[in-house]
Amino acid sequence: MLRFLVRRVIGALVILLIISAVTFWLFYAIPRDPAQMSCGKNCTPDMLAQVRHNLGIDHPVPVQYWYWVKGIFVGRSYGDFGNCNAPCLGYSFANREPVLGTIMDRLPTTLSLAFGSAIVFLILGVGAGMIAAVKQGKWQDKLASSASLLGSSLQIYFVGYIAMYFLVAKLDILDNPSYTPITEDPGAWASGLLLPWLVLAIIFTANYTRMSRSQLVEQLSEDYVRTARAKGLSSRNVFFRFAWRGAMGPIVTVFGIDLGTLIGGAIITEYTFSLQGVGRLAVDAVDKSDLPMVLGVTLLSAGAIVLFNIVVDAVYALIDPRIRLA
Amino acid sequence: MTVPTPSAAASLEVLGDPVEKPTTSGGPKGNESRSPGRLAWTRFKRDKTGVISAYIVIFFFVIAIAAPLIAKLYGKNPYTTYASDRPDLLDAFSYPAGPNGGMSSEFWFGIEPQLGRDVFTFLLYGIRTSLGIAVAATLLTTLLGVVIGITAGYLGGRTDYLVGRVIDILLSFPSTLFFIAFMPVVYGLFVADDDNIPTSLRAASLILVLSAFGWASIARLLRGQVLGLREREFVEAAKVTGASPARIVFKELLPNLWTPIIIQSTLMLPAYVTAEAGLAFLGVGIIDPTPDWGVMIQRGAQFYSQDITFMLFPGLSMVIFVLAFNLLGDSVRDALDPKSKR
Numbered sequence: 001m002l003r004f005l006v007r008r009v010i011g012a013l014v015i016l017l018i019i020s021a022v023t024f025w026l027f028y029a030i031p032r033d034p035a036q037m038s039c040g041k042n043c044t045p046d047m048l049a050q051v052r053h054n055l056g057i058d059h060p061v062p063v064q065y066w067y068w069v070k071g072i073f074v075g076r077s078y079g080d081f082g083n084c085n086a087p088c089l090g091y092s093f094a095n096r097e098p099v100l101g102t103i104m105d106r107l108p109t110t111l112s113l114a115f116g117s118a119i120v121f122l123i124l125g126v127g128a129g130m131i132a133a134v135k136q137g138k139w140q141d142k143l144a145s146s147a148s149l150l151g152s153s154l155q156i157y158f159v160g161y162i163a164m165y166f167l168v169a170k171l172d173i174l175d176n177p178s179y180t181p182i183t184e185d186p187g188a189w190a191s192g193l194l195l196p197w198l199v200l201a202i203i204f205t206a207n208y209t210r211m212s213r214s215q216l217v218e219q220l221s222e223d224y225v226r227t228a229r230a231k232g233l234s235s236r237n238v239f240f241r242f243a244w245r246g247a248m249g250p251i252v253t254v255f256g257i258d259l260g261t262l263i264g265g266a267i268i269t270e271y272t273f274s275l276q277g278v279g280r281l282a283v284d285a286v287d288k289s290d291l292p293m294v295l296g297v298t299l300l301s302a303g304a305i306v307l308f309n310i311v312v313d314a315v316y317a318l319i320d321p322r323i324r325l326a
Numbered sequence: 327m328t329v330p331t332p333s334a335a336a337s338l339e340v341l342g343d344p345v346e347k348p349t350t351s352g353g354p355k356g357n358e359s360r361s362p363g364r365l366a367w368t369r370f371k372r373d374k375t376g377v378i379s380a381y382i383v384i385f386f387f388v389i390a391i392a393a394p395l396i397a398k399l400y401g402k403n404p405y406t407t408y409a410s411d412r413p414d415l416l417d418a419f420s421y422p423a424g425p426n427g428g429m430s431s432e433f434w435f436g437i438e439p440q441l442g443r444d445v446f447t448f449l450l451y452g453i454r455t456s457l458g459i460a461v462a463a464t465l466l467t468t469l470l471g472v473v474i475g476i477t478a479g480y481l482g483g484r485t486d487y488l489v490g491r492v493i494d495i496l497l498s499f500p501s502t503l504f505f506i507a508f509m510p511v512v513y514g515l516f517v518a519d520d521d522n523i524p525t526s527l528r529a530a531s532l533i534l535v536l537s538a539f540g541w542a543s544i545a546r547l548l549r550g551q552v553l554g555l556r557e558r559e560f561v562e563a564a565k566v567t568g569a570s571p572a573r574i575v576f577k578e579l580l581p582n583l584w585t586p587i588i589i590q591s592t593l594m595l596p597a598y599v600t601a602e603a604g605l606a607f608l609g610v611g612i613i614d615p616t617p618d619w620g621v622m623i624q625r626g627a628q629f630y631s632q633d634i635t636f637m638l639f640p641g642l643s644m645v646i647f648v649l650a651f652n653l654l655g656d657s658v659r660d661a662l663d664p665k666s667k668r
Contacts, residue, residue, distance in 0.1 A: 015494070015495055015498055018495055019495065019498075019499060023507065026508060026511050027507075027511065149649065149652065149653070150645075150649065152652060153596075153645050153648040153649035153652055154645060155600055155603070155604070155641075155644065155645070155648075157603070157604060157607045157620075157623050157627070158623060158637070158640075158641035158644065158645065161623075161626065161627055161630040161634075161637055161641075162634070162637070162638075162641065164630070164631070165630055165631060165634045165637075169631045261500065264500045264503065265500070265502075265503060267502050267503065267506065267608070268502070268604050268607065268608065271607070271608055272627070279502075279503075282503050282506065282507070283506055283608055283609075283610075286506050286507050286509075286510060286610070287609075289510070294507050297503065298500065298503060298504070298507065301500030301503050302498060302499060302500055304500075305498050305499075305500060306498050309498065
């Protein structure tokens with residue numbers, strides 16, 4: 001297990017390094033000068049040179065990239081703009097702040113959105129899939145499959161506004177989406193995020209319903225399930241301790257990947273509901289050509305995806321002893 | 327927005343399935359031999375859901391292609407702001423004066439708030455733009471994926487290893503974020519001033535970026551298939567008889583790969599439609615005043631709480647299209663690959 005983890009973590013770091021390098025280089029293809037943007041309108045050539053120097057963009061691109069990577073481990077100084085301590089992901093041209101601080105400010109919103117909706121869609125999706133598998137061919141099954149078909153064809157940017165129109169503007173059942181830190185007021189936190197959770201969950205539930213149904217149907221027809229039944233175990237026991245355990249693997253895999261993607265920023269959801277999360281930050285940063293911010297968010301997103309891939313593989317091995325971590 | 331990564335389960339099914347064609351399961355007239363394509367077609371025709379979805383999908387493509395003709399017969403175009411000549415169309419707050427978003431016998435789907443454009447033609451041309459981009463991106467992605475996947479699988483060795491690593495990296499890219507981050511980069515490669523980007527360039531960049539990040543999953547699937555096929559007797563036989571690599575790839579391997587290729591591209595197209603619309607919604611893809619599904623939704627989002635009718639047309643038509651195409655894709659998969667389970 002330890003050897004597996006070490007190897008995977010090293011692999012993940014290599015991938016992150018490549019992704020950041022690709023982002024870094026590609027961004028220099030844009031003929032926009034961040035120093036000019038940071039310096040403002042009344043900018044003399046001398047001031048511009050000074051800003052360039054402070055931001056560290058007066059070096060060749062590979063050197064800049066090296067400074068950036070080095071900054072993550074030892075921190076770096078941005079002249080007049082101040083210092084950026086050890087895990088330094090760079091200094092935002094637009095916000096005039098270290099990137100990491102801004103991301104950390106935005107992260108709780110994104111995490112709340114991701115975990116809240118994950119709980120909703122996992123319960124709804126897997127629950128519906130279980131019912132559909134047990135009631136194979138009956139109306140519950142048909143309802144679940146039609147609902148999941150429809151759900152997989154819906155888009156957040158459409159359903160989100162429809163839901164806001166009817167549930168918030170017209171009927172006033174739910175609160176306008178907003179983020180309040182859970183430490184301040186848990187009630188406001190939950191009621192502000194309820195609508196985004198539900199809408200995001202509608203989109204994701206479909207996949208889980210379909211997947212858990214097909215997995216369970218397959219497991220329920222396996223010989224070992226029949227044997228367990230023949231031995232006289234109760235159907236509940238057979239269902240949860242045997243069939244469900246066998247069906248869990250692929251669901252865990254997809255769940256891990258989805259969660260990783262969501263933590264990297266549910267960009268469209270945050271945009272639709274005007275939540276100031278990491279995804280929204282990324283869109284704004286791209287808009288302002290704020291390379292350090294884009295790089296920081298990209299690294300976070302890719303990191304979340306890669307990390308959850310490792311976690312999924314490790315968890316998979318724990319659930320299913322037949323899998324060997326090689 | 328989902329990137330066109332066909333679900334893990336789907337690819338596993340296709341992978342786990344031997345690529346033999348079901349020639350043994352003959353039709354009703356026992357001894358009459360039929361091609362696998364013909365058998366698949368017979369199976370497809372029997373699937374009612376599939377046939378109905380196919381008609382709906384064809385309908386969308388027809389109106390997309392015939393949009394200029396329909397607009398001409400209808401007598402409006404998507405660019406004219408009708409309200410500027412006829413202020414009575416909009417009320418004092420720039421919302422359609424008539425009920426239901428201003429729907430009338432003259433403006434079938436109503437009038438756009440604020441600018442007062444015709445919703446019906448805007449939607450028609452929007453479907454045209456969106457479908458055009460999605461189809462082009464699907465074709466390019468499939469082509470890239472097929473070429474790279476087959477090459478990697480057939481050559482094996484170092485090429486295969488290298489391609490495998492590139493695929494790994496591409497699949498761990500946060501895709502939506504990358505689409506957003508790289509659209510300005512691609513624009514920047516072609517025009518210096520980013521204020522005035524022609525629509526054709528925007529469309530071309532979208533197709534390029536979507537394909538550049540989309541080919542990995544189909545390439546990975548085909549690579550796996552080719553790895554299996556490569557060792558089979560018929561390929562060996564072709565090699566022994568002195569067939570060139572090109573012949574082996576195109577005449578021996580490719581015919582066995584059509585099923586996964588078609589299945590993957592039918593999964594890809596609706597995903598690209600929604601991805602393209604999502605980018606337009608975020609303001610990085612096609613932008614106003616070019617008609618587009620995503621642009622319409624973005625416009626609708628600006629005044630959804632006052633006039634939801636405008637939002638319903640692009641939103642519902644997209645849901646119908648994606649739903650029909652997903653159903654069609656399922657039917658096509660069932661028809662081509664009857665042994666796979668859904």
